[in-house]
Amino acid sequence: MEDVEDEPIDVLMESDTENITEFVNVVEDETSGGMGYKCLRWVCYLSMKKICITSTKKYAYAVGFPVKKRNSKKGEDGVLRYLTLTCSREGRLNGNTSSSLKPQPTVKMGCKARIAASLDILGNWRINAVHLEYNHETSPSKFRLYRCNRTLTAHVKKKLEVNDLARIPLHKSYNFAVVEAGGYENMTCIEKDCWNYVERVRQLRLGEGDAVAIQSYFSRMQAQYNRCRLVYKEFDDVVTFDTTYLTNKYDLPFAPFVGVNHHGQSTLLGCGLLSNEDTETFVWLFRTWLQCMYGEAPQAIITDQDRAMQNAIEIVFPKTKHRWCLWHILKKLLEKFGYHVDKGLIFGAIHELVYDSQLEQEFEEGWMAMINTYSLQQNNWLSGLYENRGRWVPCFLKITFWVGMSTTQRSESMNAFLDGYVHSKTLLKQFVEQYESALRNKVEKELQADFKSFSQMIPCATQFEMEEQFRSVYTISKFREVKEDFTGKIYYNVISTSEGSSKTTYNVRETIMYGGRCKRKNCVVSFVRNNCEVVCSCHLFEFRGILCRHTIVVLDLNNVTCIPDRYILRRWRRDVRRAHTRVPVNYAGLETTPA
Known part of the structure; x- marks a missing residue:
């Protein structure tokens, strides 16, 4: 017998439709306790219907989970004898740690949902096993983005090849396909699939009414x-x-x-x-x-x-x-001081003041010292910058x-x-x-980023429960930033502690390695044990909305395993239902210029 692992469902649809038609005609006899209809949920919308495997994907599309053929066996006569369909998120979920510094996201969630059936000697399909419970959310709106449901039609492939030969940019070809399909929601592929296909093809290859229209357009867009x-x-x-x-x-x-x-x-x-x-x-x-x-x-x-x-x-x-x-300001240094004999030293001094000053007084004192050192008192540009230093x-x-x-x-x-x-x-x-x-x-x-954060998770870098807490609620891109803070924690050490009446202050040293050189800088972190309030002098959390490594070191030192909600920002969460994602994207294009 032939055993095929993870063969695409579409192959079965083309070659075994007649056999699989009988797959669903066994419900009442093979299940008990009123489970017949639930069993058919995996295969079709209506019970007691003889439908082919296409209905499995149709139902999966409506409910919002991916389907794959886990395995199948054919007899020597080529007739399909055994078939197991599973949720595509079946498979072992990776642990919290990984030896890779940049592990790839995975859709595997250990989902047990599946249905298995076999063909008996009389030619009847019998359901052998059914597991109906999912261990993850489902979403019909995201179903088309699962890899198992993405495919390039022959028509799209031909268009991509012809347009590529004509040197038409791929994003334009893809946009044309979107328009032709009637919108992204009707596409059976994403732009990345088109890129991949064109790259494969290349490898095989040898070698006046403007003003009125715009005014009308913007007025309508403001209103609608x-x-x-x-x-x-x-x-x-x-x-x-x-x-x-x-x-x-x-x-x-x-x-x-x-x-x-x-x-x-x-x-x-x-x-x-x-x-x-x-x-x-x-x-x-x-x-x-x-x-x-x-x-x-x-x-x-x-x-x-x-x-x-x-x-x-x-x-x-x-x-x-x-x-x-800040970039616009610093890029003007060459224009303003390109003539100066000490331009290199001035550039270095300004950059160090800008990026290394933790306190306002520290910057102001350093700025005045730089002005006096290089006799820049009469430089109006620098004077203007200093007056507006708060900006x-x-x-x-x-x-x-x-x-x-x-x-x-x-x-x-x-x-x-x-x-x-x-x-x-x-x-x-x-x-x-x-x-x-x-x-x-x-x-x-x-939408694609939402889909990834909905359907995938990346492993944690450490065993800290705090990191797992962020992984469970943050979008993938934001969790990657959190993960970097946990991996970079090894370069941070508490070098002194000061106990106060209501809080403890920690002096945390950061070791920075660059170009074979070592640089150290300190930050002060205050921690109030009663309410787990932590504030760092770098104020990175206030600036970017993600806890800095200094605070992670202090929280770990105080055996904190659960981060207070105030340090987990709503704006980075993947489990928030945001109103704008539920608005249909509808563009009617430019209105016709009035006669």
Whole structure:
């Protein structure tokens, strides 16, 4: 007899449909206690029907779990004699530790749900075993993303090959397939599958109404598009705003409002096309965007040093914390001091002050010492930076939540993302059409990340119960950051302790290795045992929303095994049902230009 392990179900559908049709015609005789209908839940929607294995996948699609053929046997005559179907999340779940520094996520959850049947000598199918309980959640909306349900049709494959020969970018080919299918929800594959297929094919291969249309489009989008509003309602804590990206041949700056979602991905919260970059224009844009967002100003915003932009923020968002992009400031050092005989020393001194100063006084004293050392008292640019040090120096801003950001890189990455859709010769009407395509792609990327965090888990790096606590609730991308803190904990040591009346203070030393050199820096951590409150002088938790290694060392030292809820942020959790994920993505495109 032939024994085939994990053969794709589709192969069975093509070759053994007639045999499997009889697979379900055995319910009442083979089960007891009213279990007949439940048994058929795995195979079909309605009991007592003779349906082939296709119904298994149809039902799995409706309920939201993946199915695979675990094993099967055929007789010498080629007739299928035995078949076992299982949930694809069947299999041993990896332990909490792994020898790999970057272990791959796994869908295996040890699920026992299965159904097994065999063909008897009379040619009748009999159910041998049924286990109906799942040990994981199910989700019909995510079912199409499971690997076992993804496939490239012959039509899509042909289109990909022809377009690749014509040097059409793959993302455009995929977007065409999405449009042709009537939306992402009707696709039987994801963009990664297309990439993989094209790569395999390559290996085998040898060798005017713009203004009216846009005004109509934006008016309609302001009124109808609720998803961005709901995303903003969930992630309104930090927004980056940047206007350095010129989108089209009219040189109109594209100004995106960008946030960060629960996976750490950039998410678009709105945008504008500006003909001017003065205070009046920015005030108009901010007020219009604020009106779209139900009048709720962001808690914090990151921009460059543009004075007009700063004035507008003070007018429209007076209570919003505003910081300047650190990268934009530091990149100007070469421009401002390229002529100076001590430019290298000045660069090094400024970088050290910016990144190593833990206290405001420490920065201020170091800055004055640098100014005096290199006789920079008359440098107006440095004087302006010092006067506004509360807008860009990390030690002045670290107690505010910035989602771990100190630059407008999110806006720039959004610009880079749009590079695949627009170019310098793009017309305005074409721009908004491509903008929709890019936005839809962003939504799909978030859905795929949701799916991974829903269906997969990565092993912990240690045996600490605290790490397991984060793994159970955080999205995969955020847990990876937590995991790095637990693995990096070995470079941190408590070197002194001071007992107070209500709290204990710990001096934690960090050893930093780089370029064969060793550098040490200290942080002070206070711990209140009664309520398990922990605060570190680095304030990394306040800045990025994930506990720092200094605090993990102290918590471990105090035998803390369960992290208080206040240190597990809702915005990073994978088990939160967020309103924007339940909004159908519906884009009607540009309206026809009125006659």
